[in-house]
Amino acid sequence: MIRKLRDTDNEAVMMFLKEEPALNLFIIGDIEAFGYESDFQELWGFFHKGELSGVLLRFHNSFIPYAKNDRIPVKEFSDIILKYSGKIFLSGKSELVEKFEGIPGLDLGKKQVTYFAECSTDSFLEDTDLEILTAVPEDVDRIIELRGSIEEFFPNPNAREIFLQSLKSATGRTYYVEKDGKMAASASTAAENSKSAMIVGVCTHKDYRRKGLATAVMQKLFKDVMDEGKILCLFYDNPEAGRIYKRLGFVDIGMWTMFR
Template identity: 60%
Template sequence: MIRKLAAKDHQQVMRFLADEPSINLFIIGDIEAFGYDANFQVLWGEFSDCGDLIAVLLKYHNSFIPYAKSAFDIHGFTEIIKSYTTEPLMSGKADIVEQFEKMPGIKLGRKQETFFAECRTDTHLGKPELPIKKATIYDVDLIIELRSTIDEFVVSDTARDMLVQSMESNTGRTYFLEENGSLTACASTTAENSVSAMIVGVCTSKKHRQKGLATDVLQKLIKDVLDENKILCLFYDNPAAGRIYKRLGFQDIGKWTMYR
């Protein structure tokens, strides 16, 4: 049976999601931030005859994230998605979301596959001696300025507002190094919740590369988040970046697929 989830289901839902806190980072974070009654967010659960939760589907605006630990009613979830749109934005654990590719009536966008890694220990971290700072609202423009110089980044018109919102809601933080009033390297978290956080926006200005600056910033950021008893996770598709993250203690836990 599939039905909409409500506040009365919260403890059961969180127990179900807690087995894979990194994979469920976005679902957990959106539930903690917006609950079950927001007009832009809806959650459904599939339950067994015994009342056990089998699968969860999150709708956040026009984006959908399904999650299950084993077989689930993909036809039922498909019909829910189709009732809103036939061209959904979708993301999730690869072996779950890729099942929707064969479902009739849904048109998925461009497929992007990435590795998904998490870090639970600080045993691989060094102790940076550089003056790494935690950003405040007053540093937002400098962060956007640095990100805008990075060829691999796409800085949207809403990037500044989103960064401010993440700081004000404590769902994200940024650490950085600076020189003569400009940032030389920075790294951020996003989608922070009570159990996990995602690393994003790791970058170094072009003239300060090959000095290990971003790695130093990362080590400080990772240590502080782990000290709050949160698990860190990230996406990567660049093998060279993957090797750097693994030296810092990250381990691959699966693949994440997005359709945009």
């Protein structure tokens, strides 16, 4: 049975999701921040023999499915996703979301498989003499422009709205450094919750690469988040980036697939 989840389900939902808290960081963070009833966010639960065994999150036009033991109700969740028009973004634990490939009518777009890593220690972080700035809503357009210049990034059509929402709701923060009056490098968190935060949007303007700017921004961001007692998570698919993250204390814990 599938039904919409409500506030009264929260205790059971959180117990279910926190069995794999890092992999469910986005769902947990969005529930803590925005609850179960809003225009841009909805959640459905799949129940087997009366027990919750799967969850589907819609956040704007992005969907994340999750189930234990990889037993995901693909048809039922696909039927829900297909009710929404426009470009769909689907992501999640690779073993789960790859089961949605080939569903008739479900145009998933380009597939990207990444490593999923987490960090729970700040012992590898160093200080920097660079002036690292914290983004405010007035900086959003410049940061979106910087991200848009990065060839490897896939911009979400709702990127500006999502970015502003994250700043205003404290579910995300962005640090950056300027050079010659330009936005030179930045790094952000997303889906921040009481226990963890996802690192996203790490980028450097093409004119300022290989100068250690993004690493300096990341280290400041990482330290501030971890000083609040949170675990850090991130995706990466570039081996060079992976080596940098591992020097900062990250370890691989699984694979994550995104369709964009």
